[in-house]
Amino acid sequence: MKKLTGVSVSPGIVIGKHFLYQGSELQDIPRYAIGKNQVDGEWRRLLAATEEAAADVRDLHDKAVREMSKDKADIFEAHLMMLEDTEFQAQIKERLEADRENIEWIVWDISREIAAKMLSSPDPYFRERAGDVADVSRRLMHKLMGIKEFSLADLTEDAILVAHDLLPSEVLSMNKERVKGIAMDMGGRTSHTAILAKAFGIPAVLGLSSITRELNAGDILALDGGSGQVIINPTKASLLKYEDAGKRYRRNRDKLLAQAELPAETKDGHRVLLKANIELPEEAEQSLRYGAEGIGLYRSEFLFLTPGQAAEEEWQYQAYSTVLKAMGDRPVTIRTLDVGGDKVSSNVPAPSEGDKNPLLGWRAIRMCLALPDFFKTQLRAILRSSVHGKVKIMFPMISGIEEFEQALALLKEAKAECLAKKQRFAKTIEVGIMIEVPSAAMSADILARKSDFFSIGTNDLLQYTLAVDRGNERVSYLAQPFHPAVLRLLKQTIDAAHERGIKAAICGELAGAPYAAPILLGLGLDEYSMTASAIPQVKRIIRGTTLEDCRTLTEKALANSSYKQTDALVKTWMADHFPDK
Numbered sequence: 001m002k003k004l005t006g007v008s009v010s011p012g013i014v015i016g017k018h019f020l021y022q023g024s025e026l027q028d029i030p031r032y033a034i035g036k037n038q039v040d041g042e043w044r045r046l047l048a049a050t051e052e053a054a055a056d057v058r059d060l061h062d063k064a065v066r067e068m069s070k071d072k073a074d075i076f077e078a079h080l081m082m083l084e085d086t087e088f089q090a091q092i093k094e095r096l097e098a099d100r101e102n103i104e105w106i107v108w109d110i111s112r113e114i115a116a117k118m119l120s121s122p123d124p125y126f127r128e129r130a131g132d133v134a135d136v137s138r139r140l141m142h143k144l145m146g147i148k149e150f151s152l153a154d155l156t157e158d159a160i161l162v163a164h165d166l167l168p169s170e171v172l173s174m175n176k177e178r179v180k181g182i183a184m185d186m187g188g189r190t191s192h193t194a195i196l197a198k199a200f201g202i203p204a205v206l207g208l209s210s211i212t213r214e215l216n217a218g219d220i221l222a223l224d225g226g227s228g229q230v231i232i233n234p235t236k237a238s239l240l241k242y243e244d245a246g247k248r249y250r251r252n253r254d255k256l257l258a259q260a261e262l263p264a265e266t267k268d269g270h271r272v273l274l275k276a277n278i279e280l281p282e283e284a285e286q287s288l289r290y291g292a293e294g295i296g297l298y299r300s301e302f303l304f305l306t307p308g309q310a311a312e313e314e315w316q317y318q319a320y321s322t323v324l325k326a327m328g329d330r331p332v333t334i335r336t337l338d339v340g341g342d343k344v345s346s347n348v349p350a351p352s353e354g355d356k357n358p359l360l361g362w363r364a365i366r367m368c369l370a371l372p373d374f375f376k377t378q379l380r381a382i383l384r385s386s387v388h389g390k391v392k393i394m395f396p397m398i399s400g401i402e403e404f405e406q407a408l409a410l411l412k413e414a415k416a417e418c419l420a421k422k423q424r425f426a427k428t429i430e431v432g433i434m435i436e437v438p439s440a441a442m443s444a445d446i447l448a449r450k451s452d453f454f455s456i457g458t459n460d461l462l463q464y465t466l467a468v469d470r471g472n473e474r475v476s477y478l479a480q481p482f483h484p485a486v487l488r489l490l491k492q493t494i495d496a497a498h499e500r501g502i503k504a505a506i507c508g509e510l511a512g513a514p515y516a517a518p519i520l521l522g523l524g525l526d527e528y529s530m531t532a533s534a535i536p537q538v539k540r541i542i543r544g545t546t547l548e549d550c551r552t553l554t555e556k557a558l559a560n561s562s563y564k565q566t567d568a569l570v571k572t573w574m575a576d577h578f579p580d581k
């Protein structure tokens with residue numbers, strides 16, 4: 001038996017077999033010069049790899065014909081044509097002879113060029129095909145580099161998924177019926193893989209550093225997502241302990257769920273709104289079960305992360321409408337595309353390309369403003385969906401007023417385009433911004449003049465304020481929400497909103513942390529948006545306290561000079577106010 005401790009990201013207890021996933025993402029593409037006499041050999045390698053890849057695609061095509069729709073089968077037919085395209089091959093041959101570099105590098109480089117050209121095309125058809133080019137070249141590269149392709153969608157047995165790292169797109173496409181838990185070497189509490197695991201209700205422990213190296217074939221795991229512990233080959237006694245804890249966890253969850261309908265109101269009558277964060281349209285309906293009073297953050301980029309999905313307007317419109325219809329007259333805040341950082345997609349321009357620091361690079365609103373047609377496609381889809389419910393639009397990663405004004409100008413153009421096509425949209429749609437870059441928090445008073453609401457993204461706000469990569473477990477101990485700098489930025493933002501008469505919300509993971517609820521209340525926050533399953537617990541804290549008590553606590557916290565003092569203060573306060581927990 002061996003015990004490993006990581007970061008607890010998604011609660012729940014599971015015991016079972018593990019599945020070690022090696023990943024199929026291309027990491028380092030080798031690049032080296034070759035001699036003139038090696039050119040023929042490299043070319044033959046390409047022909048052999050093409051043949052192997054084509055055989056796989058033919059198999060996939062036949063399987064799709066048998067088991068799926070014609071549309072899906074057509075995709076593989078198109079892939080086959082791309083693979084065997086004589087112009088593509090001639091281009092590779094020409095470069096091979098001229099540059100004399102290894103074939104993997106040349107294929108990779110040419111494919112990137114083609115995909116980039118397609119993505120900047122004004123024709124949506126070509127933009128959509130860019131994802132196919134990426135798919136085909138990845139397949140070819142796998143053959144050239146001898147990487148065995150395995151998709152997590154093909155998991156056929158129940159297992160606890162173990163990986164060094166998982167991309168959000170891999171979590172999205174995995175067979176969720178079979179994945180009973182997730183354990184990963186990498187990843188922090190607010191990484192997008194963590195957020196997705198929580199959204200799917202899959203217990204997960206990330207940031208375990210070495211679990212992939214510790215495991216042997218056939219090892220059994222006991223994983224406790226709440227405490228962040230993973231036991232390899234537990235003894236009989238600890239198995240019993242985990243089974244018991246699992247039962248207690250489920251009982252407690254059911255008890256909290258039974259209170260989903262109660263209002264989020266303090267004992268002295270202060271009412272706040274508790275909403276849900278969602279990543280996929282299907283989550284909207286489930287969020288109601290937990291008592292969500294709306295969707296405070298719909299991370300629309302997850303629509304684009306599903307492999308092979310295109311960013312077409314009609315398809316986006318359908319997705320947004322599904323969410324709005326499910327929520328009825330409850331508000332739904334759709335955040336415009338925020339790819340980049342750890343959210344890289346083959347279906348939109350790859351923002352990490354050329355960025356040495358992707359988290360500080362071409363991400364979110366920066367990318368959208370640089371690709372106005374692409375951005376306006378999303379805006380039109382959101383506008384059109386507004387007739388099905390109560391939509392709000394939110395821009396991510398705004399760092400200053402100029403960006404916000406540019407985004408607003410494009411929204412105005414999108415509205416004009418809808419009107420020109422006689423497409424209807426709601427008369428009044430609130431437009432707000434995320435406050436997640438320190439410069440935005442520092443200039444919140446200026447931004448509030450143009451904004452209908454603020455929503456504080458503490459995941460990124462902590463990352464950028466404290467200089468802590470949110471996906472890196474080695475520095476995650478520094479991501480302290482009660483750091484005086486963070487508390488001051490929160491206060492400044494909320495005060496600026498209230499001075500202007502607009503609402504201040506929070507949609508970072510901190511919103512769903514019960515221990516943070518009293519401080520956030522005391523700071524005057526109006527709305528909390530979180531993973532739906534966290535709502536009942538936060539509501540319990542809110543209903544069990546008074547605003548006055550929370551204000552006193554927050555004043556003390558703001559006067560502290562270290563997060564350790566505030567951690568201790570909150571711990572004592574919680575023990576006094578909620579002695580049973």
Ligand code: PEP
Nearest residue numbers: 436457458459460507508
């Ligand atoms: C945040 O940064 O807090 C946030 C809610 O956005 P995301 O986690 O998607 O970056």
Ligand code: MG
Nearest residue numbers: 436457459460
């Ligand atoms: Mg963010």
